[in-house]
Amino acid sequence: MGIKERQERERTAVRQAILSAARDLFVSEGYRNVSMRKIADRIEYSPAAIYSYFPSKDDIFFALAEEGFRVLAQFGIKAAEHHADPFKRLRSGLWAFYEFSKAHPQYFELMFTDRSVPSLSQDFQRFEFFQQTTAAAEADIRACVARGQFSAKLDPAAALHVLWVGMLGAATIGLAQRLAPGEDADALARDVLESLLAGFTTNQITSTFVASECAFHSPDAAGEPSEPNAGRHVERP
Amino acid sequence: MGIKERQERERTAVRQAILSAARDLFVSEGYRNVSMRKIADRIEYSPAAIYSYFPSKDDIFFALAEEGFRVLAQFGIKAAEHHADPFKRLRSGLWAFYEFSKAHPQYFELMFTDRSVPSLSQDFQRFEFFQQTTAAAEADIRACVARGQFSAKLDPAAALHVLWVGMLGAATIGLAQRLAPGEDADALARDVLESLLAGFTTNQITSTFVASECAFHSPDAAGEPSEPNAGRHVERP
DNA sequence: ATAGAATACTGAACACCGTTCAGGGTATGA
DNA sequence: TCATACCCTGAACGGTGTTCAGTATTCTAT
Secondary structure, three states, X not given: OOHHHHHHHHHHHHHHHXXXXXXXXXXXXXXXXOOHHHHHHHHOOOHHHHOOOOOOXXXXXXXXXXXXXXXXXXXXXXXXXXXXXXXXXXXHHHHHHHHHHXXXXXHHHXXXXXXXXXXXXXXXXXXXXXXXXXXXXXHHHHHHHHOOOOXXXXXXXHHHHXXXXXXXXXXXXXXXXXXXXXXXXXXXXXXXXXXXXXXXXXXXXXXXXXXXXXXXXXXXXXXXXXXXXXXXXXXXX | OOHHHHHHHHHHHHHHHHHHHHHHHHHHHOXXXXXXXXXXXXHOOOHHHHOOOOOOHHHHHHHHHHHHHHHHHHHHHHHHOOOOOHHHHHHHHHHHHHHHHHXXXXXXXXXXXXXXXXXXXXXXXXXXXXXXXXXXXXXXHHHHHXXXXXXXXXXXXXXXXXXXXXXXXXXXXXXXXXXXXOEOHHHHHHHHHHHHHHHHHOOOOOOOOOHHHOOOOOOOOOOOOOOOOOOOOEOOO
């Protein structure tokens, strides 16, 4: 008889209830304002019971982060599947990343911004989504390089990082609401995206991505304001 | 006799001691991990005493934020005064912004990233530093446009925002430590900066900053993944 | 059927946190 | 000398994440 199976099922049911309650509370009230007691109240268990399912509050959020990556993957996939052209697909995917930040600010903050969850930093590269989406986007960049749309000097991996960082900055600004009243975060995000893509189209790129063609020198002497350094930001094996 | 003056002096001395202790603790342990009791211990007062100098813990950080803007201004000024060339000065200033984020992550987080301090969002544009530095940087961009180094289509205010957002994204990534082991945040920041500057040099700019030359159309129908919209992100009066 | 083991859950507690408040000193001004 | 400000403290309130002994229940093995 399936006693073990039933126990397993009940256990995962409670686990899911915890995650569901935590997700609702995190989204509506923010991570900081949600306590284990509130989660416990919601599922009608004692706070201590949660600790036999998750080692800590952080681990609950960590489990939800995986959901976040799945949601983000859905955003990216949905945006990409509407375009056959690699350039447009790349642009749509990056824009989807920005849209994701607006749709799920809590997920976004946890996954990319929050400094108080350092445990994520090591592991988040290993989410399978990251491998797949990164590979797909890099392939699109390579295609753009191949057809002459992007500079041949471009390193696909580094270029993707740059695009990603740009959109992340725009998303951060939008979420943190650090713009003056007359300014629009969406338009700014679009401008960042277009500026970067335009930069990749040119052959004016100097030191970018190619250490040997660096236009900069070593940083000034100590005490002086430093300058950007040479060197690739993605190590090649 | 200067009794009132002496009292006033002692009061500001204690106030400064609180700020000094708070600054040290925030920098070394991070805002979240510093408690009023720790600050009180450091200055050898009771926790309650602090509340006759600052209404709350947030207000202590708010007072320190002003310091942060002053420090950032120093970074920018020091970087700028070493260059007569507008392009190099612009680049140095932006790089100084990134360096500032590394030197004072707590200040940086509070000033530009933290969503839990919304009171700052409205007021931070009014710090005199912002007016001055922004004006100076825009003037440099205008100079680059005038000498043909940047595209004539460029809107200086919008371009500065884009550069700022790019560096902010790089800084955020660096602080949040969301890079894989083989990747270098500094090099990535440099690549972002160079990519954006390279983008401004080209005349490939399509919709950026100029709504009338927009290469995009309206967003897709509802339910479909949206695309970047047209429109300037900085309103022109 | 019954003893024993394993599991699930609780109540109480620990050590923190930001904040409040009545009250004790102490220095000031009348 | 006395009253009045003011500064500061100790204690407390309500909250937090987390731990742990212990209970209740359920399953396993004899």
